Amino acid sequence: MRKTVITLAAAATVGLGTIFGGASIHTEAASISSLKDQQNKVQKERSGIKSDLMKQNDKISNLQNQQNSVESEIKRLEAAINQAAAQIKEKTAKIAETKAEITKLQEESAVLKERIEKRNVLLKDRIRSYQETGGVISYLDVLFGATSFSDFIDRAxxxxxxxxxxxxxxxxxxxDKRELETKQTEVQKNLGSLEKMVADIERTNQQLNAQRAEKDNLLASLEEQEAEEQExxxxxKEQENILAAQEAAIKRSLQAAQAAQAAQAAxxxxKPAASSSSGGSAGGSNAPAVSSGNFTRxxxxxxxxxxxxxxGKMHYGVDIAKSGGGVPIWAAADGEVYAAHYSSSYGNVIYILHNINGQIYTTVYAHMSSMGVGVGANVKKGQQIGTMGNTGASRGQHLHFxxxxGRWAYHSAINPAGIVPY
Ligand SMILES: [Zn+2]
Structure with a gap:
């Protein structure tokens, strides 16, 4: 992550002092050039962040494109899986039908076999009686029983x-038996090929499901990557917003310093003999002595x-929690609100710039449920600026302070212990 290196504090004594009321004008020229220098640095940093942000957005859209293509692959796999399932269902129904047909054929065949069996027994009996009587006796008996020749012919x-x-x-x-057997073999063969087909489809289906699981995993990891990149x-974006606000604050100071310079020149x-030591017109120079009393909880x-x-992670602030509704958040010291917005991580967050006897401090108040002051507001130490909440990446109602x-810069917050009472 880029590290910002602007030292606004150096210029603040004179430059930003105009915002906070106290300005000494004996070094206006130096302060104007210093403010211009700060302005250039902030502008440079902003354009750096903007180009980084563009690259970052490219990265994100690339990840989104990858997700889209994986999603369409998943859709294709899903369609194939559904088709396979339909085929399995259809073939399984056919298998059941074929099995029923086989059972029917087996029953028919059993009936037929029984009939043939009986017939065989009958014929065997006839043949046996024929053999026992040493010839065609039983038939001859029939024939010899003839009463006339024509009767004999009839009987024969x-x-x-x-x-x-x-x-x-x-x-x-x-x-019939042969036909049944042929049919049975045919149906049996049919059943075998159906079963093989189902096994094939099931194997394909397993492969499709494995592929799908793989794609699901890929999609999940792409989504995770995107979430990280979005963060x-x-x-x-937050850095850019804050830098923009700072640039605006520097511009206001610059204009004030230039106006003061013009007034001084006039x-x-x-009165060429006028003293320039105290610049009494600006007033407010009787600021309270530097002490721990400059900040409040x-x-x-x-x-x-x-x-x-x-x-295992750096926590850049102090968390203060209190339950219940309407818990107030107070400005830790006199200052100017230069950013107040919603961010996915900080939730409702307010940034205040303080000038404590020439030393610039920035305080940040995150996760508020509501904000009571807006950008540009001048606040007093202990003034309520919002209500404690649980917005953004927060678990439970608390203030992240x-x-x-000096000015705000990414991951450069200091330990407030010993400076701000809490
Ligand atoms: Zn925290």
């Missing part, structure tokens, strides 16, 4: 018919987290 024909009929029935049964971008033209409640390392010696 009848015997032949019976024998032929027996043969026909047997042959028919054999044919970096948010930090950059005065010197009128920013909120009531208990300190739940100190400045310093916390869970940060102190900077």
């Amino acid at each position: 024909n009848a015997v032949a018919t019976i024998m032929a009929a027996d043969q026909d029935i047997l042959q028919q049964h054999e044919a 970096v971008a948010m930090d950059m 005065k010197q033209a009128q 920013p909120a009531p409640g208990v300190v739940t987290s100190q400045y310093g390392m916390r869970n 940060e102190l900077y010696k």
Whole structure:
């Protein structure tokens, strides 16, 4: 992360002093050039951050494009999985149908077998009786029982018919049996190929699901990466907002210093002998003596987290918590609100610039439920600026308070212990 290196404090004594009331004008020329220098530095830093932000946004849109393509791949896989599932369902139904058909064929075949069996027994009986009587006795009995020649012919024909009929029935049964067996083998084959098909589809489906799980993981990690990059971008935007506010504050100071210089030049033209030591016109030089009394505690409640390392991460502020509604947040010292907005990390946050006898400090008040003052407001020590809340990346109602010696710069907050009572 870029580290900002502007030392606004150096110029503040004179330059920003105009904002806070107290200005000595004997070094206006020096302060104007110093303020211009600060202005250039802030502008340079802003353009640096803007180009970083552009690169960051490219990174984010690249991650978003990757997510889109993974998402469309997931959609394609989902369609394939659904299709496979439909095929499995269809083939499984066909398998059940085929199995029912096989059962039916087996039943038919059993009936047929029984009939053939019975027929065989009957025919065997006939053959046995034929053999036992040493010839076609049973038929001959029939024939010898004839009462006339025509009766004999009739009987002979009848015997032949019976024998032929027996043969026909047997042959028919054999044919039926063969046909059934053929059908059975065919259906069995059909069942085998159906089962193989289902196994194939199921294997494909498993592969598709594995691919899908892989894509899901990829998407999750891309989303996580994007969230991280978005956070970096948010930090950059916040830095840019704060730098913009500082640039505006410097510009106001510059204009005031230039006006003071012009006034001084006009005065010197009128009264060349005038002393320039105290510049009494600006007034307010009787500021209170530097003491611990310059700051007051920013909120009531208990300190739940100190400045310093916390869970392996640097905690750049002090957390003060108190439950209940309408817990006030106070300005830690006299100063000017130069930023008041919502950020995803800080929630509702106010930045105040203080000039404590020439030393610039910045205080930050995060996670407020509501803000009572806006940009440009001049606040007094102990004045309520908002209400304690739980907005942004916060777990539980508390104030996250940060102190900077000099102007705000990313990750450069100092430990407020010993400076601000809390
Ligand atoms: Zn905190």
